Amino acid sequence: MPCAEKYDSHKPGSDGWTAAMIDTLSLPPTVQAAGLIGTVLLEAIVLHVGYGVVTKALGPNVKQALGGE
Structure with missing residues (x-):
């Protein structure tokens, strides 16, 4: 099975994303909380x-379709 050779879920880093992950559980709780607040704030802004x-x-098209100006 050629596909199994390319992707082995038991090998660390085999999915290509492991290297980009950050172990946030090893950070202090205050840093974790600040990161979560920052993420939520960024999401709200976006x-x-x-x-x-x-x-x-x-907006103008919807107003016109509903009979407004």
Whole structure:
């Protein structure tokens, strides 16, 4: 089976992603909490900007379709 030779789930690093992973469990709890807060804040910013772009792009068309100006 040629596919099994390329990917062996029992070999560390065989999936290509293991080298990029960071062991966050070894960090102090304060650093873990700060990382989680930073991740949530970044996600909120991205969603806020994304929704703003979508609203600006589609807002006039939706208003017109609903019978507004």
